[in-house]
Structure formats: structure tokens, C-alpha cells
Amino acid sequence: MNLLLLSNSTQHGRGYLEHALDTVTAFLPSGGRLAFVPYALADHDGYTARVRAALEPAGISVRGVHESADPVDGLAACDAVFIGGGNSFRLLSALYRTGLREAVADAVRGGLPYMGASAGTNMAAPTLRTTNDMPIVCPPSFGTLGLVPFQINPHYLDPDPASTHKGETREERLTEFLEENDVPVLGLREGSWLRVEGGRARVLGARPARLFARGAEPRELPSGTDVSSLLTTVPRFDAPVR
Template sequence: MRLLLLSNSTAPGHGYLDHAREEIADFLAGARRLAFVPYAGADHDGYTAQVSRALTPLGVEVTGVHAGPDPAEAVAAADAVFVGGGNSFRLLTALHRHGLVEAIRTRVAAGAGYMGSSAGTNMACPTLRTTNDMPIVQPPTFAALGLVPFQINPHYLDAAPDSSHMGETRAQRIAEFHQENDVPVLGLREGTWLRADDARLTLGGVAAGAVLFERGSAPVELRPGTELTRLLTTTALFDAADR
């Protein structure tokens, strides 16, 4: 299984996907046809054009799965699949509506690379439950692609000690998740990503790294280069509502 899961698609001072360009180029090496899933956004044509401008120079032909009569067929014909960011509730709803959950699972199991950013990274998890988004639509289920057996929180933010914000911090929200579910949650800070090649999982990106939350344990700071392969053997125990 080959995965590249980005916390974010745009970093301050960089163009779209530029902060991870070298990693993306390496990940997509050898791929000629890329199926882009634009359903997390509202303007599917515009979103696909943005991705095409960023990735075509890397030697891949980008096709929006929405452009043809059968999105699942577009995925089946691709060497790699990229699921972009936006609203994860809207995205998951569309994946189920268009038959893409099983189509993407099948294609990735057959060797195609899966790249996600933000909401697309959420989709690689067993469920939607650690997204940051508002539920602007109602998906038929919170169950997502399950390409990895643990949860990810993209755009992870540390609490600012001088902030006047009185709501829950991101760490507190993840602690609430662990009151009901026993599965690791990886908080990916901006500019970081996960790379899986076959049975090896590694953290990459900026020095800020990530934070690993596990039920009953203190959060663990992780730096780029950390191998996280053990997370691929996680047994995910969720509340029964997701099943």
C-alpha cells in the first residue's frame, strides 16, 4: 500500500502543494494518470484545474473524476488517486453517493498510490470522527476508506498560552474522542505528512512534526523522520454507531 497523507495543501509563503513538491514528485514517480477527487469543494472544475496546474509539470495527466459518467471507472483507470481538501462531511457524502469508497479501496489495494490533503487525509482513516469541519451535510455513515487503522487530525493546532479563547483546545477535543473510542489519533501540524510504502509508515515535513495521542497515555511529540509503522497494526475500537 502506497500513501501520502498531507496535513494541508497550502503553506504560508508557498503556492498550492509547493511546500511538499519534492515529496509529491517522488511519490508520483512512474504514475502517468492521476484521478483527482474534487468533491470536498463546491467548484469541481476550478478545483481540478488548480490541481492540474500544480501536478502536470510533474509528468502526470490529471483527470477530475466528476468529468465523466462514472467516477468509479476513472479511479479504476488511474495510476494514482488524489483526494483534495475542503469540507470532509461533503466529501464523504459524495464518496458514498458515487460508489467511490469501494472503488478507491480496490484500486489502492491493487497498487495505485493514494494521496490526500486535509479532508482527503481524513478519508484515509477508518472514520470521519477526528475532522475539524462543520457537518454542512449528512453523510450516510461516518465510516471512511479505512486505508489506515488509526485516526488523523489534520491542521493540528497547539494551544496558545496567551490566547483569550475559552473553548476546547484541539488536545481536549481529542481527549473527548478517547472517552468514547480506543484508537490512536495522530495530530498532524501544518506542513507535515505521512508516507506509507508497503508496510513502512514514516512522518515527514517541517520540524514542528506531529503529536500522537493514545487512550490512557500522555501525548507524545514526534519529529520528521520518525517511523510509525506500528500504527499500521492498530486494532481500532470505536463506538458501535460507526459500524
């Protein structure tokens, strides 16, 4: 498979996808047609227009899958797919409703390049269980696309030592997940991404990632770290993924 999984699409002080634009345009087929999946936000037309404005100057034609009478047909007519960020529960519910959950997974396993950002990166994991989102809707299942066999936590945040907030840190929440499930979680900080090409996976971008695994201390993974071993993960969840 050919995957580009971004932690975020917007970065403070920069335009949409600007922080990773060279990587994105090198990843997407030159002069290609990009199927954009906008369902993580309510305004599908506005979201698609934002992606067009960012990518069409680089010669990439962007079409929202919602613009086709059948979103699955819209996917089939394109050379790559991008699932954008927003609310992961709303996004997953729409993927089930439109038939895109199975269609995207099948197409990507067949070689279609897949780019995700934030919620779209969550979709690449086996389940939605390590997202940061509020469940504003109820999808039929937490089962996502399963393009990689481990979990990802986009927008990973380190604890602020100066904060007086007493709520759980991101690290504590992921530790709780690992108490119930035996599957690694890759925390992607803002400005970082995961690149998967065939059997090779690397952490890239401006910041290191953080890897969580049951029974082990969290590990820092500098940009450029090869994490291909994660692709051989056999995930063990508290209940079967449907």
C-alpha cells in the same frame, strides 16, 4: 499499500502543494495519469484546474473523476488517485453517492498509490470522527476508507498560551474522543505528512506530529519518526464502523 497523507495542501506564503512538491512528484508515477477527486469543494472544475496547474508542469496528467460519465471508470483509467481537501462531510457524502468509497478503497488495497490532503487524509482513517470540519451535509455514515487502522487529525493546532479564547483546544477535543473510543489519533501539524509504504509508516515534513492514545500522555514525534507500529492497531470504537 502506498500512501502519502498530507496535513495540508496550501501553506502560508506558498503556492498550491508547493511546500511538499518534491515529495508529491516523487511519490506520483512519473508521466502517470492522476485521478483527482474534487468533491470536498463545490467548484469541481476550478479545483481540478488548480491541481493541474500545480502538477502538470512535472509531467503528471490530471483528470477529475467528475469529468467521466462514471467517476468509478475515471478512477480505473488512472495510475494514482489524489483526494483533495475541503469539507470532509461533503466529500464523504459524495464518495458514497458516486460509489467511489468502495472503489477507491479496493483499488488502493490492490496497489494503486493514494495521496490525500486535509479532508483527503481524513478519508484514509477508519472514520470521520476526528475531523475539524462542520457537518454541512449528512453522509450515510461516518465510516471512511479505512486504509490505516488509526485516526488522523490534519491541521493539528497547539494551544496558544497568549489567547484569551475559552473554547476547547484541539488537544481537549481529541482527549474527549479517546474517552469514548480506544484508537490512537495522529495529529499532523501544518507542513507535515505521513508516508506509508507496505508495512512501514513514517512521519515526515517540516514539523513534528503529535500522537494521542488512551491512558497515555500525548507524544511528540519528530520528522523521520517510524510509526509502523500504528499499522497494527486494533481500533475499538463506541459503535461499529459501517
